[in-house]
Amino acid sequence: MKFYARRLAFYVITLWAAISLNFFIPRLLPGNPADIILAKMARNGEIPPGVEKTVRLLLGAESDQSMWEQYLQYWGNLFRGNLGVSVTKYPTPVTELIGQALPWTIGLVGLATIISVLIGVGLGAWAGWKRGTWVDNLVPGSTLLQSLPYFWVALLLAYLFSVQWQILPRIGAYDVFTFDEPEQSWAFVLSVLKHGTLPALTIVISAFGGWMLGMRNMMVSTLAEDYITTAEAKGLRPRRIFMTYAVRNAALPSIAGFGVALGFVVAGSIVMEQVFTYPGIGKLMITAVQGNDYPLMQGVFLVITIAVLSANLLMDLVYGFIDPRARTRG
């Protein structure tokens, strides 16, 4: 129980730190972001009356409130689920925009991550088992995969499949000319799958190499353990040694690292969504940055952080369950 309490406390502190960063960064940076942004917006036309208040509230321009009061007010708003109002799509609430974008990213990134973990861990286990053969030569190749920038892979795939061969669509999450809005029909599902192929492929290509390398190295180490030698001496079938003795133990760090790796995938997919104009959370964040829509940007950052933290917490709980040592010594 102590283990879970500790982990939970850690994530609460992390969340607090992330939210506080979100609050303090614009206030502590030199210059006055609120004034700069208001000036920028004024250049593009009249500022709606509510916007100026939102911007000042979020970025803490000179108001008669002290920093502490602003901080409390910020928290109060958060607890009421009020993330402010978008500036670029005034007066849509930030939460509504995020709500529209979130399902796309979770579906895409979630599915692609699961696929890449399965491929990577599977291949890694196999490569570790076959250590000392020609398979070892494949290992350095996986570093090339890891060094590929996500968005460049995306550009490359888009160029090949959409521009050169024209077999897969490049823009959006579904065919916006056929469907005005998401609907429940097979044609729509098909369209979503078609549009999701290239983005998902991007994530799988860029991410599975890391899993593979990690799993392979853990397999190599695990296979050198004494209990493996014992198992062999007992005359167990190689298949059984592979699955029940080696893979099960070697996979533990992969599971522990899952949450952190997810952070990388989320980061990569932000830029990837920009390439495919995929209407997910990353695209939303970039739109916000480009339009100086700070309320939206802060909201998106918060949601991404919460999502990554929840995934980490979940993996921690699962890990504590599958590896009791983590609970007792944590």
Added chain:
Amino acid sequence: MDDIQPSPTAEHEADLAPAADLGTMGTQLVDKESLAAREAINPAVAAGGAAAPGAPSRKGWRGAQLMPRITPKLIVGLVLVVGIVAFALIAPLFTQDPKFSGNPAFEPPNGDHILGTTKLGYDVFAQLAYGAKGSLQVGLIAGLIALSLSIVFGIVAGYVGGFTDEALSLVTNVMLVIPGLPLMIVIASYAQQRSMLLVALILGVTGWAGAAVVLRSQARSLRSRDYVAASKVAGEKSFRIIAVEILPNLLPLLAAQFIAAVVLAILGEAGLSYLGLGPNGVITWGTMLNEAQTGNALSAGAWWWFIPPGLMISAFGCGLSLINFSIDEIINPKLRSVPAAARSVRKAKKNKPLPTASSSRTAAAPTGTAR
């Protein structure tokens, strides 16, 4: 060997622990907090276990066992890295001005412009050369910042222990799970003028946590070594013990973490620049890709515009990672000895089939060489 790999360890022939010592920490695998991140990504460190107690013969120069072996991997890595660094240093001297727009636009590669031109008529090869300089500078500075921070938060925390450790580790773990790129985007978008130094600072400050976790677990184990205890009894100050006793023993690991940090920073810079949040007024591979995106290089089919920068990033990252592989094999000798053992077992079996060959077909039996 010596002339190929500049060795930071060469001077320290005095108190170098056998490389194998660094591997033993992995037995503490179960320490969940320290286990978290890197060990999955870089299990070399986690793998440890019982590494060769009777390490290779100590004849001759002792530092030799801390040098990477010359393998094809290392050579390819060095060629890629040295080649690209040389390209960044030398090529800008010969190329066109990368901002000279007098060339015809969207020209495919030809004799005058070996990598063609962009929408605005910039020479892609010139941009690539100047971009190499920019990207490498950002990567190097950010890598150094990340390394310094990870030393403070990793080694100091691991060595000092107690409350300091708790506090520093908490910061590390918080930074580890807060997603990096979104945080970078948030910070970068508030800064109106972004100098190269500022971008490097942002990348460094958001990218040190993984290395700190690894270094902390290593420092924690080194803390309990006899020679450290001896220095403590002799009245050495903590700072001196860390600098003189601990850091030199972690050199291979520090090198590996630094290289990883540089790769991460270059990738991060490319991502930021691609989104238009990179350094102002500097050409990097990332800003090239950004211009290619905004200039519709994709629809125009101008592959010569967006393929080279990404290829350079990948090649440089790959080269550094290959070098890191060789360093990993020093940190964790098992990665080298176990496949070698498996190979020799297989070879022996081929020459003289065992009577029970069927049951031990894929035998892993780490024989003498591994233990």
